[in-house]
Amino acid sequence: MAFQRRIYLVFLGFLGLLVSIGFRSVFSMVMVHVVKSKHAEEEGLFGKCNVNGTSRDLRVTGWSVAETQYFQAAYFAGSFIMQLPGGYLATRYSPRRVCGLSILISSVLMLLLPVPIQYTDSPVPVFIIRFLQGLVEGWSVPAMNGVISAWAPKSEKSRMVTFVYAGAYLSPALAMVLTGSLACWVSWNASLFLYGGLGVVWSVLWVCTIYDTPALHPSLHPSEADLFTREGANVGRGSQRVANAIPWTKILRSLPVWAIILGSFCRNWIFSMMITQVPQYFKDAFSKDIATIGFTAALPELLMTIVTISGGVFIDKLIKHNVLSTTHGRKLAQCMGFGVEALCLIGLRFVNSKNDNIALVLLSVGVGFSGLAISGYQVNPLDLAPQYVSILTGLSRLGTLGAILSTSVAGKLRRQDVHSWQTIFTIAGSIHLAGVVFYAIFASGEKQSWAESPENRPLLAPVDSVGNISTYVPEGEDGAQTSTQSKLTSSLFYPKNKRPLRNDFDEDGNPSWFLNTI
Template identity: 50%
Template sequence: MCCPKRFIVVGLGFLGLLVSIGYRAVFALVMVDVIKNQSVGGKCTVNASDPTRYLSLAGRVTVQFSQNINTAYFIGSLITQAPGGYLALRFSPSRICGISILLSSILMLILPLAIPFNKWLTMAIRFMQGFVEGASVPALSGVIAAWAPRTEKTRMITISYSGAYLSPTLAFLVTGYASCYVSWHASLFIYGGCGVLWSLAWFFCIYDSPADHPGVGDREKLLFIEEGPGHRGGNRLIASGIPWQSIFTSLPMYAIIVGSFCRNWIFSLILTELPQYFHDVFNASIDDIGWMTGVPEVFMTLVTVTGGVLVDKTIKSRKCGITTTVGRKMAQCIGFGTEAICFFVLATLGNTPENRTTAFILLCIGVGFSGFAISGYQVNPLDLAPQYASILTGLSRCGALGAILSTAVAAVIRGKTGSVNNWQTIFWIAGGVHMAGVIFYGIFARGTRQDWAKVKEGEGLINPVGSESDMHTESREHIYSKSADYGSTRREEEDYSDNDKIFSQSVDNGALRRSDYDEGDNWFLLTI
């Protein structure tokens, strides 16, 4: 029996994020290893006298410059974040996603040659990696949305996007042990090679939607006929009617952007700066740094999945009068508020062995609880304007500016010595930024569909199987609307005053009336 094609989409989506998001952590930890003092080795077996396995850039590349290289990556990523949302809506999301990660993987394989050769070339490559990766997540979101039937949306997207949150853990562990016991560049080749192989598998197996795939089985085809395929990319009609002015003047939209800014500030600090913190303050070996910085992300993954389901069910049950707006704000305040407090406490710690354990515990708690916030700002685009979710997501990901500022500020404050006091200042600033974001989101966030996102009379119906002139493979798509035995599907924009549920399920003569994008329970789609 052939494996359902949507399962392949889920599996490859999980692996794609597991590898591509891990590139950031791999590079950050490799740089900590190659610019560290040679006397710090821990239990590592790599011999400093073997140039093929050990690289020392001490004296040639400073810690501050390596942090600036991380900043260059985030600058490149910022440039293509917003366009990525449009590309996912207008063109083939599967091809954009595959090309994006393929190019980044090739650059990853070039890094081992560039790092010992020239630091400016290394910075240029990292900038290009960020630039080409910017469109990958919005494009992947478009593919997953198209392949997720209504009754399977949550489980499919949860599994797919959990790869993004597990990726730092795997990346830190692999890099720590590979650098310690194999060679300084082993993890770069491992991840770059895996990325290339993943891209080839993605190009060969993945299509933009079930209607485009020639190998969808009868049973799976029946499932999509009964429930309807999800939103797909390449939609010129929707892309031509985006209300840009209303989006750019919406305070709830800015609340999402602020939430993304704060998230990127902390996330980049965790991925690119914490390894250096444990080295500077506690003189930890590269293998210890790998697991201490990776484990907190495991807790975040667990909280993201379980907390998201809990928040979603609480909103739907209306217990204690919790509306969508209240639910989003509660999730945001619990997640980011707890993390901010943990960073404030972290800023008071010294460099004793006991404080090393305390710092690790605080990170597990703070980073873990931040998973609740994923059910806040990251899901909000579906509440405000479900039909423009990919656009709002692309704009919100301009919060990557927080990652740029975070790494730049850390590079300046840390200075040349990386003293305990300098790191305490960095953590005070991070906690303050997070708490300010909680307050802003708590005031301006909304969970209702905005006026500019409501469908006008006569514009509510969209053919889910592609009646537009630019919809290719029309003959294949026609099978979903032609069969009288299986029924038909149509999608209709439904307006709810408090839109925690975007779709309706009334069935009339075999036709399933659905919302414009039928993504009401798709809370996990934008959690990255």
């Protein structure tokens, strides 16, 4: 069986989100661990965690839990600011390089975090680093979606997106377990170094082995090329012309786009709660130790990952076999996923400090079902506008405002008792229900009339009966080959199968100097 390049893209994208989204959970767990506790030893599932011994060689006494919540708010504020600019960068330049650079810088900052935590009493340096991490990570998801859009055949969009994003949703589970174990028995900062190092390695691998579009890959197998010929999204690489043609007014007036944005707002509200506040919830309400918290908080995320992957395959099959239209498939996924989660969160209002098992069941069911919604709002930009998916993703990621408000509300309302958490969960569940209703009314799965770019043209030439790919010669506006393109034609194709090579020129024929030196 021939090696499928789109499968490799999905696998590497999965690993990228597994590591980069894990940065948030790692930091949250470290903060839960290092902020002063009333107990030198905490009992848990795996024995005593010696919080004053070699595994707890750092004690932050001057910071409060509320301050650690504001560290998270700083991160989400930075991310909010850069979502739309990140989408524009991915549309104007190489989305794969924008994504790689984003995670590379954030990884380096992750490696620097232990220094101000250990050697400064002021929270300001940590606040600044978290804000900078948010700024640079704001580019990553719009850029990654831009690459996925170009590589996702029509019949595989849901499963490709959900498989990649399964990394984001498995990430908190893995990060919480690793951080809890390493902090308790190795060192408080071990997970910061581990994840920072993995992020650097992944960034280099991504930039060196991934291509922006199938047309730019030098050794795509003919069978896979034929698939893109039949079902490809016909997405061009980033260029100034594509960026200049973005129909901003029509996008901002589109109700299906706003349905995605509101869905993202609700998702970010809940997701930030799961990875930054739920660990503190288990400590406040049920007095769990750090290792137990890691395993307990990981279970809902693990179930969500399973539902995310299986849900993507299920929705694709319903759409492919015409059981549901694309629009109805997206609405079914969104309403079932987020609707069940909203009801479970509201149900937590009735859980007291003696019912930790009930709380875990409600969180596991609710968060697990929410994985189905990834086949709704998260895939939706690829349906509405494949060429502008980075822009739509950037707009939808403005929903990180929900994460900012979520952490701020938790910081204001939270006390070290279960009653304050009941209020926090009720607010979150109510907001979630409102988002479900809006999406059910206004969402669409059809390509929008404003979604065609003047740059769109066949990216892959037809495959003949023996598997050879005929040479594609780009044309200028007057139908003739431009002079720059004439000079490049001989170097754009391999002699063997005439696949186009990567090149360092943008769609205007000019050197794509920005980010191409990475």
